[in-house]
Amino acid sequence: MHLAALFRGVLDAGSRPPVRVASYTLEVLEELASAGIASNSSDCALVLGYVPSCLDFEQVHRLLKRRYNAPCILTSTAGELSSSGKGLYVSNEHEPKVLIQEFSKSLFERVEMDTIELPCEDILDGENRISPSVRRERIAKQLSQINHEISPEPGRSLVLTLVNGFSHCENWLMEAVYQDGRFSQPFIGGSTGCLPGAGHAPFHDEQALRNQHALLCFIELHEDFYFRLFKSDNFLPSEHNWMVAESDPAERTVSKLLCPQDSRPREAIEVLCQQLDCQPEELQQRLVNYSFATPVAGELFVRSVSWVDLEKRCLHFYCDVPFGAELILMEQQSLSEQTERDYQAFAEGLPQPLGGVLFDCIQRRRNNPGELEKIQCFKDFPIAGFSTFGELFGVNLNETLCAVFFYSHKDGRDSQRDAELDDYNDYSGYFKRQQSVARNLWRAIRFR
Structure with a gap:
């Protein structure tokens, strides 16, 4: 009592x-x-x-x-x-x-x-x-x-x-x-x-x-x-970024990336191993101090890797990372x-x-x-x-x-x-812009 x-x-x-x-x-x-x-x-x-x-x-x-x-x-x-x-x-x-x-x-x-x-x-x-x-x-x-x-x-x-x-x-x-x-x-x-x-x-x-x-x-x-x-x-952005060239939104995997200076998609694990100077089996640990982000309405929204799948040669994310999305390498603070x-x-x-x-x-x-x-x-x-x-x-x-x-x-x-109305328009437009970018990227890869 x-x-x-x-x-x-x-x-x-x-x-x-x-x-x-x-x-x-x-x-x-x-x-x-x-x-x-x-x-x-x-x-x-x-x-x-x-x-x-x-x-x-x-x-x-x-x-x-x-x-x-x-x-x-x-x-x-x-x-x-x-x-x-x-x-x-x-x-x-x-x-x-x-x-x-x-x-x-x-x-x-x-x-x-x-x-x-x-x-x-x-x-x-x-x-x-x-x-x-x-x-x-x-x-x-x-x-x-x-x-x-x-x-x-x-x-x-x-x-x-x-x-x-x-x-x-x-x-x-x-x-x-x-x-x-x-x-x-x-x-x-x-x-x-x-x-x-x-x-x-x-x-x-x-x-x-x-x-x-x-x-x-x-x-x-x-x-x-x-x-x-x-x-x-x-996180703070680094100078390194890629386009997602192959992904599965349901499984939340990214298997290929397109480098800005290259017109041919490359295996995502290969790209990151080269960037971080490590072997594939070391990549999971190397990513502990990094993450990724996608630009949305002028801001960076973090998308982080859950694990590196060496068998299927892909990255598993905690968040959907669609085809055509820009991925910026982020450094932990x-x-x-x-x-x-x-x-x-x-x-x-x-x-x-x-x-x-x-x-x-x-x-x-x-x-x-x-x-x-x-x-x-x-x-x-x-x-x-x-x-x-x-x-x-x-x-x-x-x-x-x-x-x-x-x-x-x-x-x-x-x-x-008035900030909320601007945010609504920005977030609403994000998905439409993403679909447009994906269509253009698909054409570029398909007819390169």
């Missing part, structure tokens, strides 16, 4: 903040639910639960619904991020906890959710039977049935997006979104993650546990608030220093956020163990998030921290309202 009394004391202490973050073991959640504590549920608009994949999702969701009279979305993670602990990157290895993030009705005026079934069953079976155009059409048909009265006003509405992490459908989803043309809100989110060996990365959309789906959570902020989007990675610099530049002229949601690539956690505890720029306001199997920032990308931060107009007016 001591825990229940303590929790009531927290709720009664002053007015409820717009964003709250807390972490609980399953046992504590059971006790709170048994005590009948409702966590001011009448004032809660949305609950996000970040759940280690070793826990029972149905049980967690059932316990949360006993506490909250609000939508409760759960996502499987490859690690959690929170400002409520000792460091940003949470370690749940010894005592798994559920990280809970609450958003009040004073902040979120409207929340609408839709679940899209993704055409990925063949991919999950290790096959590739469906063409990209058919995948896009199946997703587009479901999108056409969505009809929400969410305000398109810049800075007030966004779509928090979860995609099952083994579906490989992130880019087809976003192509279908831009093809539809009705959703001008920014899409930000990530691909659900899991602990090593789990083999599945589900999310719970209030109705069921999903493994082959995408969740689109349309959010409209109250007129007194606004949001800003943030993106950071720890200090994760903590670059994140701090990027956030300070972003925050200049803005008040302190009321809270935020973070989507961070699992590779940032794995590849920079000595840097994680040095990131301190988010510790003074309530944030939560998770390590993903790929981030979504208008388009799919890797090894990047993506975030949405919330602000009050009372703390300072929003000066970047």
Whole structure:
């Protein structure tokens, strides 16, 4: 009963903040639910639960619904991020906890959710039977049935997006979104993650546990608030770049590259071994300090290699790298220093956020163990998030921290309202430009 009394004391202490973050073991959640504590549920608009994949999702969701009279979305993670602990990157290895993030009705005026079934069953079976155009059409048909009265006003509405992490459908989803043309809100989110060996990365959309789906959570902020989007990675471009001359978007492989000074495609492994002065069997280790990026709307979006397949002579990526895409070799920098610099530049002229949601690539956690505890720029306001199997920032990308931060107009007016419309046009045009580049490259290779 001591825990229940303590929790009531927290709720009664002053007015409820717009964003709250807390972490609980399953046992504590059971006790709170048994005590009948409702966590001011009448004032809660949305609950996000970040759940280690070793826990029972149905049980967690059932316990949360006993506490909250609000939508409760759960996502499987490859690690959690929170400002409520000792460091940003949470370690749940010894005592798994559920990280809970609450958003009040004073902040979120409207929340609408839709679940899209993704055409990925063949991919999950290790096959590739469906063409990209058919995948896009199946997703587009479901999108056409969505009809929400969410305000398109810049800075007030966004779509928090979860995609099952083994579906490989992130880019087809976003192509279908831009093809539809009705959703001008920014899409930000990530691909659900899991602990090593789990083999599945589900999310719970209030109705069921999903493994082959995408969740689109349309959010409209109250007129007194606004949001800003943030993106950071720890890579700088080198002077070396290539065009993708042979790839498989379903398998996410790249087998051939076209060098700028050459008109003939060459094996990707051969090209990189020559560039990095190593043997094929050394390439995997040599790439630890490098990644790749594709230009999108004047910015570089990271696409990282998951492994070098010496048997099939190709590179496996964590993200779809289509035929005709430009790949720029990127050199790794200090994760903590670059994140701090990027956030300070972003925050200049803005008040302190009321809270935020973070989507961070699992590779940032794995590849920079000595840097994680040095990131301190988010510790003074309530944030939560998770390590993903790929981030979504208008388009799919890797090894990047993506975030949405919330602000009050009372703390300072929003000066970047028109930026979202420019981003929408840029991201929408990216897929069309990519198709045009691919057609021209195919002709150049075919008739050289």
